[in-house]
Amino acid sequence: MTAMENPDIARVMRHSVQHARDNTYELVDDILKVPATNYTDPGRFKLEVDRIFRRLPLMLAPSCEIPNPGDFKTMEVAGVPILLTRGSDGKVRSFINSCTHRGTNVATAPTGNAKRFTCPYHGWTFGQDGSLLAVAASADFGAVDKSCLSLKALPVAERAGLIFGSVDPNLKLDIDAFLCGYDALLEAFNFKDWHFFSSRILRGPNWKIAYDGYLDFYHLPVLHKDTLNATGMLGNRAHYHAWGPHQRLVAPDRAARELGDKPESEWTDDLVLNGVWTIFPCISIASFNGGGRGVMISQLLPGDKVGESWTRQMYLMENAPSADQEAAAHEQFAFLEVVVRDEDYDTGLRQQRALDHGTLDHVLFGRNEGGAQAFHKWTDRIIAASDEELPALFAGADIVA
Ligand code: FES
Ligand SMILES: [Fe+2]
Structure with a gap:
């Protein structure tokens, strides 16, 4: 066309x-x-x-910056650290880049390709979909419900080869409505x-x-x-x-x-x-x-x-x-x-x-x-x-x- x-x-x-x-x-x-x-x-x-x-939703990155499954990108939006991942399913997801143990950034490289993210502080491991896969030395740490400790997911959508997302997990404005x-x-x-x-x-x-x-x-x-x-x-x-x-x-x-x-x-x-x-x-x-x-x-x-x-x-x-x-x-x-x-x-x-x-x-x-x-x-x-x-x-x- x-x-x-x-x-x-x-x-x-x-x-x-x-x-x-x-x-x-x-x-x-x-x-x-x-x-x-x-x-x-x-x-x-x-x-x-x-x-x-x-x-608001913002244009965060062009799709071609993270084109392949496993590609990721970290950035800060007005002080909020975020992690964009492209999963093995090709889908882009967005998370607050803050470990659910004590809050440091789980991914620190500006961009890269990774199957999982191991937090550099105590070694908790998260998947491309933000789920908490493993607690380091879990027997010593004590019992936690891993399903409640995923990275915080953020609204995101790919449109026109551009990735749009908001850092507000409770955004009430649909990304398509924003785009008019x-x-x-x-x-x-x-x-x-x-x-x-x-x-x-x-x-x-x-x-x-x-x-x-x-x-x-x-x-x-x-x-x-x-x-x-x-x-x-x-x-x-x-x-x-x-x-x-x-x-x-x-x-x-x-x-x-x-x-x-x-x-x-x-x-x-x-x-x-x-x-x-x-x-x-x-x-x-x-x-x-x-x-x-x-x-x-x-x-x-x-x-x-x-x-x-x-x-x-x-x-x-x-x-x-x-x-x-x-x-x-x-x-x-x-x-x-x-x-x-x-x-x-x-x-x-x-x-x-x-x-x-x-x-x-x-x-x-x-x-x-x-x-x-x-x-x-x-x-x-x-x-x-x-x-x-x-x-x-x-x-x-x-x-x-
Ligand atoms: S802050 Fe991430 S493992 Fe401790
Ligand atoms: Fe100018």
């Missing part, structure tokens, strides 16, 4: 191409003011961590068959300062004038399309340049899927071509303090690069690391420092920055919602395709 066979994707692309042909552009109604303290106040930060990162149908569009990438090429981690400012930078193209020709836009080809406009809080950004000038003069039968997937795909609250997926077709998936997670975040940049390629493509692929991704670290996050850390010192009451998002406007409004709505209110919030979400 081609990307254009998805009716939502086709509508979005025709929309930008038509605007380009008519020389028109869509703006949102008003300028939005956001209190500067949203980026600096520790109380606000705690609410966001508790009500967004420790509650957006995963059907992401299916067009076919990520489940892609190759996990490499990853790295960058320190950034408050997670929303960092994420704002993935939600507009306004800054591209300015901040990135010597790097991403060295050719002068990038415009500063984006059209925003939303499935609940998840947004796809399309550059209308690029759509015009690459698609405008071609019949739709020649609109290939790599051209149609360009632009930025975000998954609320902290994922951006953008296409590149270096050593073959690839995407950079950026995953932003809050740090321990309001002014700190950590971004994991993951490089996925449609096909594993051949020996002579590999250098070009490394070069492409090294370039993107430099752009984000030395331009986006360097600027964001300065912005953080200024706001921390009370330089502004509000920051502004223009009529051309509808993506970040929608993101801040969703953030406010979600932190105001109780657990019971969450399903209705997502069920009633607008689809602005």
Whole structure:
């Protein structure tokens, strides 16, 4: 199935191409003011961590990072250690990575392949399904009911070649309800068959300062004038399309340049899927071509303090690069690391420092920055919602395709 066979994707692309042909552009109604303290106040930060990162489903990892039976991955989400496993049945499971004896992490390697997990402290052993298989020196330890001492399981689901999960074992929001149908569009990438090429981690400012930078193209020709836009080809406009809080950004000038003069039968997937795909609250997926077709998936997670975040940049390629493509692929991704670290996050850390010192009451998002406007409004709505209110919030979400 081609990307254009998805009716939502086709509508979005025709929309930008038509605007380009008519020389028109869509703006949102008003300028939005956001209190500067949203980026600096520790109380606000705690609410966001508790009500967004420790509650909602998040895109945790691409499926191709743990493609084989027995593969596992450990990570922390807002301080909560988790363990993702792919069982011998091929199913992904998620657990709190905390031994039920005294709580240390049962798995410590970032990724690996294991039939069972032996806790490094006293040697209790757990299966890929989280069950407690054996208590070390069990006769000495005393009788326990092993069936009650499994690792704590967490909600998880694989959709569109991506693994979604929540660190809240009692999550009341269904993962599909959270996705608002957006995963059907992401299916067009076919990520489940892609190759996990490499990853790295960058320190950034408050997670929303960092994420704002993935939600507009306004800054591209300015901040990135010597790097991403060295050719002068990038415009500063984006059209925003939303499935609940998840947004796809399309550059209308690029759509015009690459698609405008071609019949739709020649609109290939790599051209149609360009632009930025975000998954609320902290994922951006953008296409590149270096050593073959690839995407950079950026995953932003809050740090321990309001002014700190950590971004994991993951490089996925449609096909594993051949020996002579590999250098070009490394070069492409090294370039993107430099752009984000030395331009986006360097600027964001300065912005953080200024706001921390009370330089502004509000920051502004223009009529051309509808993506970040929608993101801040969703953030406010979600932190105001109780657990019971969450399903209705997502069920009633607008689809602005
Ligand atoms: S804490 Fe895991 S075996 Fe003791
Ligand atoms: Fe940027």
